[in-house]
Amino acid sequence: MEIKILYDNAALKGFKKGWGFSCLIELDKTKILFDTGDGPGYLTNLKSFGIDPQEIQHVILSHPHIDHVGGLKYLIQVNSQIIVHTPTFFPLQFKMDLMTSCNMHETFGFEQIFENIYVDFARNYVSEQFCIIDLSHGLLIITGCAHPGLDLILRRAARHEKPLYGVLGGFHNFNKLDKLENLSFIAPCHCTTQKSSIIQSFPDKAKPCASGMVFKF
Secondary structure (H helix, E strand, O other), X not given: OEEEEEEOOOEOOOOOOOOOOEEEEEEOOEEEEEOOOOOOHHHHHHHHOOOOHHHOOEEEOOOOOHHHHOOHHHHHHHOOOOEEEEEOOOOHHHHHHHHOOOEEEEEOOOEEEEOOEEEEEXXXXXXXXXXXXXXXXXXXXXXXXXXXXXXXXXXXXXXXXXXXXXXXXXXXXXXXXXXXXXXXXXEEEOOOOOHHHHHHHOOOOEOOOOEOOEEEO
């Protein structure tokens, strides 16, 4: 299983960067997009990886901020067959627009969307959907911005039988670094304000994140 970073605040040479986040989960021949950045930049990076947008079968959206859903319309223009897993807390008009332009699947909390791939909600002052990937050695969590709090997301994921293996994505203003001590993989991306502190605190398991990077599990 691979995760390709398609869009982030930082980028490797030859890839576009910007304020937003998007990554591609690849399981054999299945390609699942998590968030879409703020515009079409992630599709340019997708092509730099040699992947046709029509190969994407599923999209998971975390929350309705423009830097996470702004690029969706550009994918729909070239691949209207995708299934977009959209949380019930998204604006009604957003969901209605999707229903007329692609295959919109409304999610209501914990749910399996593909073999070994799940989604769940974290709710605080704001709601956000996150992804859970069931690896042989534990659960990998993917977050958009973790607005409700990364510690809350980790607690919700820990309700499941398997141990937590790692977390990748935006951590926002999360600063309770002790909550990461038991993880084996940490990749702070996008809006994470404590990136440097996290990487310095966990040099053996924390990895930098940038457009063009590939993580293999």
